Amino acid sequence: MLGLLVLRLVLVVPAARAGEDAIKIGILHSLSGTMAISESVLKDTVLMLIEDQNKKGGLLGRKLEPIIVDPASDWDVFAEKARELLTKEKVAVVFGCWTSASRKSVLPIFEQL
Structure with missing residues (x-):
């Protein structure tokens, strides 16, 4: 999973503004409602991986910053x-x-933006 994160960020980071200090990582998992019991664990896993990568110096010399919604x-x-x-x-x-x-719901947004 971390390898996929690194690969995707290496491909996407040029789209991020060069002057930013951190690379922002969106976390879009339900923390309330019926799916929270399953998805909050996934959120915790991504946060753990981000923390581990930041301890290693981040990515491309920049820290990873989780943005949780x-x-x-x-x-x-x-x-x-x-x-x-x-x-x-x-x-x-x-x-x-x-x-x-949830994937079907966000697909048009990701395709548009």
């Missing part, structure tokens, strides 16, 4: 939060959308 197990909110991560927070990559319904 809670779509609250609501498929429409997944799309809203995905848009927020991409446009407002300017994340380089997003981890999340464990269910097929």
Whole structure:
């Protein structure tokens, strides 16, 4: 999983602004609602991997900064939060959308942006 993160960031980081101190990582997992019992563990796993990578010096000389949002197990909110991560927070990559319904909800947002 960490290898995939590194590969995706190496490909996406040029899109991030060069002057930023940290590489922002979006975490789009439900922390409340019906899916929280499953997805909060996934959020914790991504945070653990980010922390481990930062202890090793980050990526490309920059620290990784997690940006956590809670779509609250609501498929429409997944799309809203995905848009927020991409446009407002300017994340380089997003981890999340464990269910097929959440992936279908955010797909048009990722295709558009």
